[in-house]
Amino acid sequence: xxxxxxxxxxxxxxxxxxxxxxxxxxxxxxxxxxxxxxxxxxxxxxxxxxxxxxxxxxxxxxxxxxxxxxxxxxxxxxxxxxxxxxxxxxxxxxxxxxxxxxxxxxxxxxxxxxxxxxxxxxxxxxxxxxxxxxxxxxxxxxxxxxxxxxxxxxxxxxxxxxxxxxxxxxxxxxxxxxxxxxxxxxxxxxxxxxxxxxxxxxxxxxxxxxxxxxxxxxxxxxxxxxxxxxxxxxxxxxxxxxxxxxxxxxxxxxxxxxxxxxxxxxxxxxxxxxxxxxxxxxxxxxxxxxxxxxxxxxxxxxxxxxxxxx
Ligand code: BDR
Ligand code: CA
Numbered sequence: 548x549x550x551x552x553x554x555x556x557x558x559x560x561x562x563x564x565x566x567x568x569x570x571x572x573x574x575x576x577x578x579x580x581x582x583x584x585x586x587x588x589x590x591x592x593x594x595x596x597x598x599x600x601x602x603x604x605x606x607x608x609x610x611x612x613x614x615x616x617x618x619x620x621x622x623x624x625x626x627x628x629x630x631x632x633x634x635x636x637x638x639x640x641x642x643x644x645x646x647x648x649x650x651x652x653x654x655x656x657x658x659x660x661x662x663x664x665x666x667x668x669x670x671x672x673x674x675x676x677x678x679x680x681x682x683x684x685x686x687x688x689x690x691x692x693x694x695x696x697x698x699x700x701x702x703x704x705x706x707x708x709x710x711x712x713x714x715x716x717x718x719x720x721x722x723x724x725x726x727x728x729x730x731x732x733x734x735x736x737x738x739x740x741x742x743x744x745x746x747x748x749x750x751x752x753x754x755x756x757x758x759x760x761x762x763x764x765x766x767x768x769x770x771x772x773x774x775x776x777x778x779x780x781x782x783x784x785x786x787x788x789x790x791x792x793x794x795x796x797x798x799x800x801x802x803x804x805x806x807x808x809x810x811x812x813x814x815x816x817x818x819x820x821x822x823x824x825x826x827x828x829x830x831x832x833x834x835x836x837x838x839x840x841x842x843x844x845x846x847x848x849x850x851x852x853x854x855x856x857x
Contacts, residue, residue: 548575556584556672557594564789570855580651582612584672586632596643612651612676616718634770652679668694671789678721688729697792699823700740711821712740719821734838738791742840747784764856803844807835
């Protein structure tokens with residue numbers, strides 16, 4: 548089985564992305580690691596425990612990671628996914644025995660060292676845990692099989708600030724460390740904001756999804772309700788972000804267009820801190836560290852979501 552670690556800040560789109568990962572019969576999810584981002588870790592613990600119960604996958608260990616950015620200075624949460632990250636709809640209590648004591652950064656290294664060259668790392672939140680894991684073990688990247696990431700933006704327009712995408716904006720220093728020091732054997736496949744936006748769901752697709760009527764889909768529908776309502780009112784399509792990184796990891800043919808380049812991040816700048824920098828024209832003379840997704844194959848991508856939510 549393919550061994551997978553998911554580093555996440557669940558988050559409504561994280562939820563759907565994780566459900567997609569859990570639905571792969573040939574995947575063994577070694578761990579889900581939590582990092583502050585969409586909401587605080589204390590909410591994430593409830594979110595992920597509820598999600599694992601709904602999916603009947605409570606055997607998967609969960610590790611809590613960083614409560615804040617590396618520099619400790621970012622204000623978390625946009626409220627976009629509700630205060631609790633899952634649309635503020637659930638209050639029921641849930642068994643949390645899958646949440647372990649070990650810190651996420653340590654668990655990532657322990658698992659990767661247990662299965663050298665075998666682990667796929669999927670990051671769908673800010674990169675604090677992975678940066679910390681690199682500081683503990685500079686060889687982490689070369690010990691991974693591969694890495695898939697949702698983060699960054701390639702054309703300068705952000706969603707957290709005018710210039711920066713949320714996951715990179717939350718912790719630019721960590722994104723910098725991961726992009727420049729993970730040094731994976733194959734480039735990190737990165738789903739930037741722009742390609743995810745192309746893949747946002749039309750409302751007829753979203754409505755068909757919500758007719759599936761499975762426990763999993765009822766769950767995502769409930770946590771999505773607020774965001775979906777706001778998007779509809781604004782005349783926007785339904786968001787998908789983290790789902791794109793997971794889809795690329797599941798099946799490379801869901802990626803229709805991509806290119807390899809050296810990608811880094813702006814750490815200063817009056818407006819541009821956190822903005823992703825793509826060296827399109829090799830001016831920095833660095834080897835490519837990322838395979839950047841330009842566009843998903845929408846049909847295959849949507850089919851994967853449907854199959855996973857059944
Ligand atoms: C990213 O930010 C978060 O709100 C989403 O979960 C996703 O990981 C998109 O910019
Ligand atoms: Ca996320």
